Amino acid sequence: MTTSQQERLDRFRARQTAQDRNLFGRISGAALSSRSQAKRLLRSVGTLSITEWRVLWDLVEAGPLTVTEMATIQRTDHALISRTIPPMIEKGYVVTTTGAEDRRTSLVAITPSGHTVFDETSATMAQRRTAIKDAFTEAELDTFLALIDRFERIVEGPMPAVSQTEDVA
Amino acid sequence: MTTSQQERLDRFRARQTAQDRNLFGRISGAALSSRSQAKRLLRSVGTLSITEWRVLWDLVEAGPLTVTEMATIQRTDHALISRTIPPMIEKGYVVTTTGAEDRRTSLVAITPSGHTVFDETSATMAQRRTAIKDAFTEAELDTFLALIDRFERIVEGPMPAVSQTEDVA
DNA sequence: ATTTTTTACGTGACAAGTCACATAATTTTT
DNA sequence: AAAAATTATGTGACTTGTCACGTAAAAAAT
Numbered sequence: 001m002t003t004s005q006q007e008r009l010d011r012f013r014a015r016q017t018a019q020d021r022n023l024f025g026r027i028s029g030a031a032l033s034s035r036s037q038a039k040r041l042l043r044s045v046g047t048l049s050i051t052e053w054r055v056l057w058d059l060v061e062a063g064p065l066t067v068t069e070m071a072t073i074q075r076t077d078h079a080l081i082s083r084t085i086p087p088m089i090e091k092g093y094v095v096t097t098t099g100a101e102d103r104r105t106s107l108v109a110i111t112p113s114g115h116t117v118f119d120e121t122s123a124t125m126a127q128r129r130t131a132i133k134d135a136f137t138e139a140e141l142d143t144f145l146a147l148i149d150r151f152e153r154i155v156e157g158p159m160p161a162v163s164q165t166e167d168v169a
Numbered sequence: 170m171t172t173s174q175q176e177r178l179d180r181f182r183a184r185q186t187a188q189d190r191n192l193f194g195r196i197s198g199a200a201l202s203s204r205s206q207a208k209r210l211l212r213s214v215g216t217l218s219i220t221e222w223r224v225l226w227d228l229v230e231a232g233p234l235t236v237t238e239m240a241t242i243q244r245t246d247h248a249l250i251s252r253t254i255p256p257m258i259e260k261g262y263v264v265t266t267t268g269a270e271d272r273r274t275s276l277v278a279i280t281p282s283g284h285t286v287f288d289e290t291s292a293t294m295a296q297r298r299t300a301i302k303d304a305f306t307e308a309e310l311d312t313f314l315a316l317i318d319r320f321e322r323i324v325e326g327p328m329p330a331v332s333q334t335e336d337v338a
Numbered sequence: 339a340t341t342t343t344t345t346a347c348g349t350g351a352c353a354a355g356t357c358a359c360a361t362a363a364t365t366t367t368t
Numbered sequence: 369a370a371a372a373a374t375t376a377t378g379t380g381a382c383t384t385g386t387c388a389c390g391t392a393a394a395a396a397a398t
Contacts, residue, residue, distance in 0.1 A: 005270065012238045015231035019242050021310065023301055024203055026317050029244030031200030034193055034324040035384080036356070049383070062184035068346060069181045073188050075198030077386055082348055101174060104346040104393045131323050132192055140316065141190065147305070147313045148195050154300050155203040204354080205386070218353070237376060246356055251378055273363045273376040 023151060046120045051084045056110060056118040064109040093117060192320060215289045220253045225279060225287040233278040262286060
């Protein structure tokens with residue numbers, strides 16, 4: 001290996017180390033790993049996709065919900081939920097009714113069949129949550145969530161405000 | 170509003186509150202918000218997509234890199250990088266050469282043109298990083314990264330190990 | 339009462355990201 | 369030296385997620 005190849009490798013390693021402290025990349029990486037794991041686990045215990053599973057979990061825990069409510073709970077785009085519902089109706093997992101008080105809304109409810117496919121995932125996904133519970137104390141979880149809150153305040157707006165001490169990398 | 174509608178709303182709110190403490194959802198939400206913000210910012214200062222921008226940032230900081238190296242740095246799938254490169258070559262932002270020592274690899278390097286489009290984003294994206302720097306002390310960043318490390322150890326495997334005290338939700 | 343604004347959701351079009359597989363090249367094992 | 373295993377990358381096919389827009393319905397303003 002030539003010196004210039006070694007230098008190239010050194011620069012790659014330095015970059016990797018530097019990015020280990022980049023919160024944007026770290027949070028993205030953690031989220032993507034989490035999603036992949038969830039996907040593998042769900043595939044191992046049934047046929048539900050991640051989004052289908054999340055919908056059923058919300059409905060099992062909270063009863064009938066609107067598309068907007070589920071999107072809010074799941075911190076995702078309403079379009080993703082909206083698109084996930086019709087195939088779930090076809091599979092017999094959920095039913096929808098137009099809102100009685102607000103006919104723009106549709107109220108989604110789980111069916112017995114939906115309960116069944118959801119129940120097949122429960123032990124596995126509960127085990128996954130337990131692993132998190134075991135890994136963090138309540139105080140550590142509080143700290144983690146407070147830090148995530150702060151991060152979110154920065155990434156929620158169009159552009160975060162910065163102090164006068166800003167430096168340009 | 171009837172009592173049953175009020176109860177439905179109460180259950181929705183309770184579910185939302187409960188999910189505020191769900192690390193999986195919180196980390197995913199934070200990552201997605203971050204990605205959307207980055208996308209908006211990039212659109213406001215040029216035409217680079219998020220993945221194109223990440224590629225250029227890596228190349229600017231570390232010099233020529235292979236697809237696998239960039240995927241490792243960015244904690245993403247090599248296929249995403251692999252697919253992003255040809256259009257960037259067509260746009261004149263990068264060039265590739267087959268690795269001298271390992272003809273399986275291709276070494277990607279930025280061009281002057283790529284530097285130019287990247288430079289147009291630099292102030293904005295640096296400002297974004299500064300906002301993070303301003304929001305967290307070094308100690309808080311250390312804590313945040315340590316917690317993310319721990320979370321990642323749980324989500325990296327096929328299934329996390331759990332203690333005997335596991336409970337099924 | 340009417341008009342304007344806002345909201346819920348469905349859809350088009352697209353980007354981001356993943357999984358699996360194939361080919362070529364390299365490394366390891368025999 | 370040959371065979372087997374592993375790795376780098378490209379690609380097919382798909383899922384996840386987003387942005388923008390349109391329509392219908394509701395709320396707010398006039």
